[in-house]
Amino acid sequence: DAMVIQNPRYQVTQFGKPVTLSCSQTLNHNVMYWYQQKSSQAPKLLFHYYDKDFNNEADTPDNFQSRRPNTSFCFLDIRSPGLGDAAMYLCATSRGAGAGANVLTFGAGSRLTVL
Amino acid sequence: AQRVTQPEKLLSVFKGAPVELKCNYSYSGSPELFWYVQYSRQRLQLLLRHISRESIKGFTADLNKGETSFHLKKPFAQEEDSAMYYCALIRSGTYKYIFGTGTRLKVLA
Numbered sequence: 001d002a003m004v005i006q007n008p009r010y011q012v013t014q015f016g017k018p019v020t021l022s023c024s025q026t027l028n029h030n031v032m033y034w035y036q037q038k039s040s041q042a043p044k045l046l047f048h049y050y051d052k053d054f055n056n057e058a059d060t061p062d063n064f065q066s067r068r069p070n071t072s073f074c075f076l077d078i079r080s081p082g083l084g085d086a087a088m089y090l091c092a093t094s095r096g097a098g099a100g101a102n103v104l105t106f107g108a109g110s111r112l113t114v115l
Numbered sequence: 116a117q118r119v120t121q122p123e124k125l126l127s128v129f130k131g132a133p134v135e136l137k138c139n140y141s142y143s144g145s146p147e148l149f150w151y152v153q154y155s156r157q158r159l160q161l162l163l164r165h166i167s168r169e170s171i172k173g174f175t176a177d178l179n180k181g182e183t184s185f186h187l188k189k190p191f192a193q194e195e196d197s198a199m200y201y202c203a204l205i206r207s208g209t210y211k212y213i214f215g216t217g218t219r220l221k222v223l224a
Contacts, residue, residue: 031210040124042201042214043159050210057211090159094210102147102205104212106159 003027006091006107013081014115021076021110023091029105030096032074034066037088037109049074050096078112086114117142119204121215128192129223136187136218138176138202146204148185150176151214153199162187162200172196192222 004025013019023032031050035043046060049068063085065077078085091107118141128134140146150162163171165178165185176187185202202215 033210033212040216042119042216043212044214045211048210055210092159096210102210102212103149103161103164104151104159105161108158 004091004093004105004107006089006110008110009108010111010113012113012115015082016080019078019081019112021078021089021091021112023074023076023107024072025091025093025105026072027093027095027105028071029093030071031094032068033090033092033094033104034064034074034076035090035092037090038086043090046076081112081114083114086112088112117204117206117213119202119213119215121200121202121218123218124216125219125221127221127223130194131191134187134189134192134196134220134222136200136202136220138185138187138215140183140185140202140204140213142183142204142206144207147207148176148178149203149205150174150185150187151201151203153201155198159201192220194222194224196220197222 007022033048034046037043047056067075088109088111090109092104095101120139148165151159152162153159174189178185199217199219201217204213
């Protein structure tokens with residue numbers, strides 16, 4: 001009964017070769033987030049959407065882009081991956097309003113390897 | 116600057132012993148605080164949040180605004196509690212979470 005589904009679970013790419021990671025949700029949550037998590041570090045917020053409103057973190061590199069074509073789907077595009085972009089990428093959702101508005105539901109993550 | 120600090124990277128306790136995972140935060144407003152847990156080969160999931168004042172799987176956490184702490188406690192650790200625990204804060208009026216670096220809890224038989 002996975003409610004936040006990330007694909008692919010594992011992605012191997014070459015230095016500079018664009019990558020797209022996808023996230024879908026069946027919760028009808030308003031907010032969708034992308035986090036980057038490197039080994040032994042805290043998840044780092046890259047950006048989030050409240051519905052169609054996009055919010056970029058100030059320190060998210062331009063190399064990272066996102067799209068949310070509808071409520072259910074959100075994509076993370078890495079235009080020219082560098083070795084430093086190898087990480088686990090976590091998608092999460094939250095209601096954004098009402099009871100439990102800020103509780104995050106996470107996907108299983110997509111592990112990106114850059115060769 | 117807003118920050119969440121978990122001073123212990125690894126905490127090992129014996130089964131049946133009390134557990135306390137420390138979390139301190141710095142935030143000028145009224146924070147909403149959470150503990151998230153990640154069991155082996157599972158996704159990150161909510162354990163508890165301060166506004167619910169609940170006990171989940173025997174864990175409790177009390178927000179101490181004076182000490183700016185939100186420590187996670189359990190009186191008797193079980194082996195199935197072994198996991199990675201993250202303390203997190205959300206800035207009021209935003210959707211931006213700030214996570215601590217996590218504490219790995221190992222409960223030894």
